[in-house]
Amino acid sequence: MNRWTPFEWITALRFLREGRMQTIFIVVAVAIGVAVIVFMSAMLSSLQANFLKRVLTSQPHIQLIPPNEVARPLRQASAGQVVAPVVQRPVQRIRSIDQWQKIKALLGEWPEITNVSPTMAGSALAIRGDASRSINLAGIDPEVYFKIVRIPDYIVAGRTRLLSDDILVGTELAKDLGVTVGEKINVSAATGASRVLTITGIFDLGNKGANQRTTFVALRTAQALLNLVGGVTTIDLTVGDIYAAESVAQAVQAATGVEADSWIKTNAQFFTAVNAQQMSNTLIRVFVGLSVAFGIASVLVVSVIQRSKDIGILRAMGTSRGQILRVFLLQGGLLGFLGSVVGAAAGGFALVFWHGYLRQPDGSELFPLVLEPSLFFEAVLLAALTGVAAAAAPAIRAAKLDPVVAIRG
Numbered sequence: 285m286n287r288w289t290p291f292e293w294i295t296a297l298r299f300l301r302e303g304r305m306q307t308i309f310i311v312v313a314v315a316i317g318v319a320v321i322v323f324m325s326a327m328l329s330s331l332q333a334n335f336l337k338r339v340l341t342s343q344p345h346i347q348l349i350p351p352n353e354v355a356r357p358l359r360q361a362s363a364g365q366v367v368a369p370v371v372q373r374p375v376q377r378i379r380s381i382d383q384w385q386k387i388k389a390l391l392g393e394w395p396e397i398t399n400v401s402p403t404m405a406g407s408a409l410a411i412r413g414d415a416s417r418s419i420n421l422a423g424i425d426p427e428v429y430f431k432i433v434r435i436p437d438y439i440v441a442g443r444t445r446l447l448s449d450d451i452l453v454g455t456e457l458a459k460d461l462g463v464t465v466g467e468k469i470n471v472s473a474a475t476g477a478s479r480v481l482t483i484t485g486i487f488d489l490g491n492k493g494a495n496q497r498t499t500f501v502a503l504r505t506a507q508a509l510l511n512l513v514g515g516v517t518t519i520d521l522t523v524g525d526i527y528a529a530e531s532v533a534q535a536v537q538a539a540t541g542v543e544a545d546s547w548i549k550t551n552a553q554f555f556t557a558v559n560a561q562q563m564s565n566t567l568i569r570v571f572v573g574l575s576v577a578f579g580i581a582s583v584l585v586v587s588v589i590q591r592s593k594d595i596g597i598l599r600a601m602g603t604s605r606g607q608i609l610r611v612f613l614l615q616g617g618l619l620g621f622l623g624s625v626v627g628a629a630a631g632g633f634a635l636v637f638w639h640g641y642l643r644q645p646d647g648s649e650l651f652p653l654v655l656e657p658s659l660f661f662e663a664v665l666l667a668a669l670t671g672v673a674a675a676a677a678p679a680i681r682a683a684k685l686d687p688v689v690a691i692r693g
Contacts, residue, residue, distance in 0.1 A: 296614035314623020322631030344520035380515025401428040402516035404506040411470040423506020442485035451481040454495030475511040580674040599687035612679035620671020624664040
């Protein structure tokens with residue numbers, strides 16, 4: 285040991301070496317606890333990243349929609365009478381957002397908003413021979429829309445070209461109609477307009493219902509079919525901070541007067557599940573941390589009892605109470621630090637192994653692997669601080685020992 289090494293470090297390391305079996309057991313216990321924390325935290329982060337990837341690449345962060353139509357009854361009553369009319373809710377027809385070009389230009393200047401894409405959506409019928417299927421027709425500007433919804437990432441056949449006579453369809457719809465890339469289908473809208481379109485691409489959104497009904501055409505094509513030339517039914521947005529989408533949506537609604545739904549609002553169940561996972565992970569951390577703290581404290585309490593004579597001799601030789609206190613605090617910190625380093629490495633290795641073992645049927649990864657360096661640093665720091673805190677009571681007890689009583693045993 286270097287002669288410039290502080291007395292507390294020399295004594296703490298010597299005590300740990302002499303009680304090496306106890307040291308090994310507590311280091312292993314701390315390592316197991318930290319490995320569980322690292323594995324669970326990294327797994328939760330990976331699953332959240334996978335959820336976000338699936339949710340945010342298949343829908344806009346914020347969507348502006350026109351208000352619902354509401355019937356306004358005429359109230360007619362003679363003097364002294366009150367009329368309470370019963371009004372049937374009107375059928376919601378396809379409507380365009382008023383002055384959408386002005387709204388688009390306004391939102392394009394907002395620093396929080398990264399992409400603005402007007403869209404025309406409505407129902408139609410896809411027909412090929414004797415087969416017909418109801419579809420959701422979405423008219424888009426591919427250059428902007430594909431920055432919001434990553435359709436090119438889901439293409440399984442063909443390409444994403446969308447000219448005036450092109451259409452992109454889902455895998456299930458292509459199967460139901462018996463068509464493939466390059467073949468033609470007749471698309472007929474409720475307005476009576478119809479058009480023969482060529483399938484240029486087939487996509488798989490990972491959802492059977494979406495693959496059966498969702499189709500994409502050029503914006504002008506949808507406007508013509510739905511008899512709403514120059515109009516759009518929604519305006520899709522993306523924001524820089526995905527978790528601020530709800531607050532931005534509220535600000536957009538206040539500024540434009542158009543209803544704005546964020547992905548946070550439309551995926552409330554997703555957030556409930558994420559919050560439940562985070563709560564479970566927090567509880568696991570707390571209980572594992574408590575078990576680690578009590579383990580370190582119990583070992584150091586036994587060490588104080590076993591070394592009471594050594595402590596008495598050190599006090600009789602002039603060692604201060606503060607030095608004795610620091611000796612046992614150092615032991616707790618070192619036990620926590622050594623165990624956390626081993627545990628963090630073991631937890632990271634276990635997650636890498638688990639990620640490589642779990643695969644989808646096609647061999648692709650089940651979830652993206654997220655290993656943030658900050659997680660390992662925080663786990664090591666937390667375990668070291670827990671070790672110091674757990675050593676506080678035994679250290680205070682050791683510092684208060686009377687030298688004469690300790691030496692006599």
